[in-house]
Amino acid sequence: MAAQVMDLPGTPSDQVPEILATGRSDVGALFISMAEKHPEGADAEYLRWHSLDHRTEQMRLQSIRSTLRVVSTPACRDARAAQSEQLRDTDHVMIYFFRSVDGLDEFNALSDGLRDAGRSPFILNPLERGVYNVSERAAAPRAKAGCDVLPWLPVQGVYLLIEQGEAVANDDLLAVDGVAGTWSATAQSHPFATASEGQRITLCFLDDDPLRVAEKITPVLQRRWQTSAAIPQLAAPFYTVIPWQWDRYLP
Numbered sequence: 469m470a471a472q473v474m475d476l477p478g479t480p481s482d483q484v485p486e487i488l489a490t491g492r493s494d495v496g497a498l499f500i501s502m503a504e505k506h507p508e509g510a511d512a513e514y515l516r517w518h519s520l521d522h523r524t525e526q527m528r529l530q531s532i533r534s535t536l537r538v539v540s541t542p543a544c545r546d547a548r549a550a551q552s553e554q555l556r557d558t559d560h561v562m563i564y565f566f567r568s569v570d571g572l573d574e575f576n577a578l579s580d581g582l583r584d585a586g587r588s589p590f591i592l593n594p595l596e597r598g599v600y601n602v603s604e605r606a607a608a609p610r611a612k613a614g615c616d617v618l619p620w621l622p623v624q625g626v627y628l629l630i631e632q633g634e635a636v637a638n639d640d641l642l643a644v645d646g647v648a649g650t651w652s653a654t655a656q657s658h659p660f661a662t663a664s665e666g667q668r669i670t671l672c673f674l675d676d677d678p679l680r681v682a683e684k685i686t687p688v689l690q691r692r693w694q695t696s697a698a699i700p701q702l703a704a705p706f707y708t709v710i711p712w713q714w715d716r717y718l719p
Contacts, residue, residue, distance in 0.1 A: 476611075478612060481613060497571075498566065498599070502596045503562075503593060505560065511559075514560075515537070518562075535565065538709065539707050539709060548704040555702040560592060597661055599660060600654060601653055604638065611648040625705060628670075628702060628705075630667060630668070630700070631668050632667055640692060672685070679705060686703075
């Protein structure tokens with residue numbers, strides 16, 4: 469898949485002022501929910517419900533620009549470069565791209581309405597929920613599509629990097645084959661959040677198989693942590709949920 473992106477013609481969008489002048493990303497905040505697998509093994513049923521009902525309903529909110537759901541398989545767990553005790557059981561990650569944190573109020577109101585209508589049959593044990601302010605966006609030139617539109621790129625998965633302490637530039641990650649681009653964001657205090665204020669999250673958007681990328685990115689991350697004060701909390705590959713193939717990637 470990465471080779472297909474590399475073969476795309478033309479000049480990358482982020483190098484063309486005329487393209488950038490037509491529009492930049494209005495996503496300013498992320499809400500990221502991280503949870504364990506279903507206690508009774510009903511993960512496929514959960515993904516079906518969430519994708520066809522709950523996640524789809526969120527798009528009626530003007531404050532939400534995009535969403536992305538990813539899953540960790542047993543092979544993904546084995547390929548992790550780091551995991552804290554708190555986040556080691558993370559198997560499901562749901563990412564909402566908001567225009568601003570103000571949209572979380574209507575997001576919560578919609579969730580309440582769906583629950584009251586009997587539309588929330590599944591609950592996974594949450595490990596961490598974070599409200600993040602987007603701080604950096606960058607796209608690999610070979611991907612051609614600009615950094616502003618990465619949330620809409622048809623990715624095979626993401627490599628999720630959560631760190632405490634010093635913020636580190638992501639140039640080393642962008643150089644890894646299979647990483648089409650990165651977004652970084654910093655956690656803020658919020659009533660809906662349990663993530664520590666100041667925690668930094670980086671989403672690596674992948675146009676290659678997450679396990680292949682994990683193999684290549686691990687030594688890059690090890691050097692990153694050896695040469696900076698950043699402390700890893702989670703560094704892990706995840707597969708994108710494929711519609712109507714709910715059992716394709718499961719914990």
